[in-house]
Amino acid sequence: MPEGDHSAFGELNMKLDTEVLIIGGGILGTSVARELSRYRVDTTLVEREVDFGWGSTKASATVVCQGGDCLEFRKEYRNSRFVWDSIPLMEPLCRELDVPFKRIGSLSLIRNNNELVKYQKMKNLADKYLPDLEPHQWIDRDTLRRIEPHLTRDVIGALYDPKPAVTDPVRLSIALAENARENGTNIMLGTEVVSISRGTDSFEVQTTEGLIRTRFIVNAAGVYVDKIAAMVDADEFVVYPVKAWIGVLDKKVGDIIRHVVTARPSRPGELIFVNPTVHGNIFFGIPLQLNKRGDYSSTRRMSQAGFATIRSLVPDVSEKDIINSFAGYIMYRNYELGWHECVVAASRKIPRFINFCIGFPGVSAAPAASKEVIRLLSSEGLQTVEKESFKASGRAIPDFSEASDEEKKKLIQKDSRYGHVVCRCETVTEGEIVEAIKRGATTMDGVKYRTRAGMGRCQGGFCSPRVARILARELNVPEEQVTKKGKTSRLLLYKSKELLEGAVNEPA
């Protein structure tokens, strides 16, 4: 069954003992798993979905090394500390794990004198708080026009921050998890925590796949962080789910913007973003709306607001160039403070239970914040003895489309499946897809996030029949069992003619 990795249990409903249980395989859970795998600690990570990073992480705008905006990132918020401390850690981490990372810098647009005054203050604060990092620079109107010719003319200039970069947060989560696994972490996908009971020196965690006994828990369940905490009365915090929307532009117009471009929000906490991605698309947004969690539908109102945002920054964008959009949740710690505050703390009531949630920008904050979680675990009594055998580096799946001609030649010579292009929009080969499946992709989306097959302008119209066939072949399952994203999300419900023969099984 393509339903994730059940190997740890062998059979269902077995009992498993572990020292630290990490709940959640988003960027925060996988970062802690990887950090913890440096030590001689028996660690298990459970993730409800059949793959990593499918919660808020996959909805991210992919911008990292933020924090230069010291009007939003202020000293009094702990969140800022993690974001600032992560700035120098992010690039080495991505390089170590062979995850795309591109430093592109950000431009905060100055639209009037009022904003100019604010930005002067921001620059002063940044110089004070981040003295060791490359400073901001003023960009005049003409220079701005030269470096970003498609931007609105309605600006005085911009404040340039050289630090911000883009990465691929889902790939980073996968790489962190793969590296943790290689260093001994037990990883269980498709495993949802349903209840937790507390013994004297351990927790009994009931999951959909069996019982897990653990001494420590790191609760990195993202959008459900408070629900998990409530299972053991460790919910001494409130979170507000705020739905956030992002639009995606075709690669064809991928050079319309070259930096992360932001504008001063009209309300504090509002997020106004346009940025290229490491894969050459443009992301834009981010309309926000307090919402009941679990509803990932994008609404007409949000897409209209998103489009209005990008139009105000980049007037020549056409609605025709939008190839996709998606929504995710940013968990506010405190509704008044918005995303600025986070939950990174040992429960005050329940020993050995760490709550770990960063609504925004959790990807940017992950490297330093996960180190903080290790400190919290050890102050709760976890022994952290370093392993000598820790292997820090990881290797990405070869990226055929980005390879040079020479590298392409070599890949095809080694394995002729690299000469078979399956996804034409993103130029993804069968070789890459097979490698992704070998490394743990079990679904269409799993293949998509690892290789980009189906992410291009035709959104899988061409390649989905081919990817489904390869998945079925490699996983050795009937093609009707292939799912989009695990569980009941089967792609094909019947065989042709099956309905005519009368022998119809209801879809599971």
Place this chain on the structure above:
Amino acid sequence: MNLHEIDVAVIGSGPAGMAAAVRAKETGAKNVVILERAEELGGLLHQCVHNGFGLFYFHEDLTGPEYAHRFIEKTMDAGVRPMLETMALNISPDREITAVSNKNQFLKFRPESIVLAMGCRERSRGALNIPGTRPAGVFTAGTAQRFINVEGFLPGRQVVILGSGDIGMIMARRLTLEGARVEAVVEVLPYVGGLIRNEVQCLHDFDIPLFLKHTVTNIYGERRVEGVRVAEVDSRMNPIGGTERDIACDTLLLSVGLIPENELSLTAGVELDPVTGGPFVDGARQTTVPGIFAGGNVVHVHDLVDNVTWESEIAGESAARFAMGERIPAWAGIKLKAGRNIRYVVPHTISGNEDVTLYMRVREPEQNVRINVGDIAGKSELIVKPSSMLKIELTSEQLKKLGKNVTEVVIDCQKWGGK
């Protein structure tokens, strides 16, 4: 055949590619190849198991695979060399092709001329920005067609189809024949997007409900589609409050338009017409890059394969002439301009010395009109619709009437009696 001795390379082996290659060979080009990324020649024709192909070209009513077969035989008989499972990744402005294949591996070569025949792709959900969740069970009509007719799987049993393009209507019939229930075909415009013959034979004959001036305003279901919300739209295509209704279904098919597939053309520096989405071409089907020609759906979306074939034969012939040393002046001549109620005209320019067929589409449906080509020719039509391509044949005799110094001719769609 040595890769470095190729005269004409055709990219794509659908009806356009095969017609171009065969005609290139017939015109006298020695070494003609077709690059095709699939395992066999024929392109999308293989999944079009319905009939209606070749009525004009062969004067027979063939299915897609039969039409493909005829041309595969012609291609082989003509001595065209197919390069299968070979994908062109890049074409440089001086016509160097970079391609990969799992047989021939990594290739770089420079043919004397190139014909672009990559066809088109379907518009996807993202491009429409349909609100709602992102479950499994949303397919473009063509992808569903492939699943059913080629791969042997039925996506679901209760289906709503958004858009009344030809593939959507043909799939409505196919799904019904397969035992699925098509709950509705939903079209945002006040008229059907595809051919009238498909509306009659695929929808009316099977009692499939058609909702004109309606759209899908929401998709339900976390993992698999569970239903859609449909609403009527006003004249500006905005949903009208109070008209919404929910329809339960496990599958949503999209048949909302085709887009010429020109990413490869762009790598060569070929200029595209924002209206057609395809290259600007002259009467010889030469693009703005000398030696690169184009034909079929890569130039503009056709509704009949016969026209694709004819148009691509022109491209194939010109490519052969170019390969044999004839210099076809790059994109010169008389400009054709889309006038009243004309969305576009292909080709974009003509030489004025040769017989030529003009293909065009109107913007809005109209009745009792006359299509005027400047004041040298015209054609009356009872009904014109954006979904039906119009064709006007001009002889060199007629073109002579234009006079020597004319640089532009306007094509208008005029109401009867009007100028």
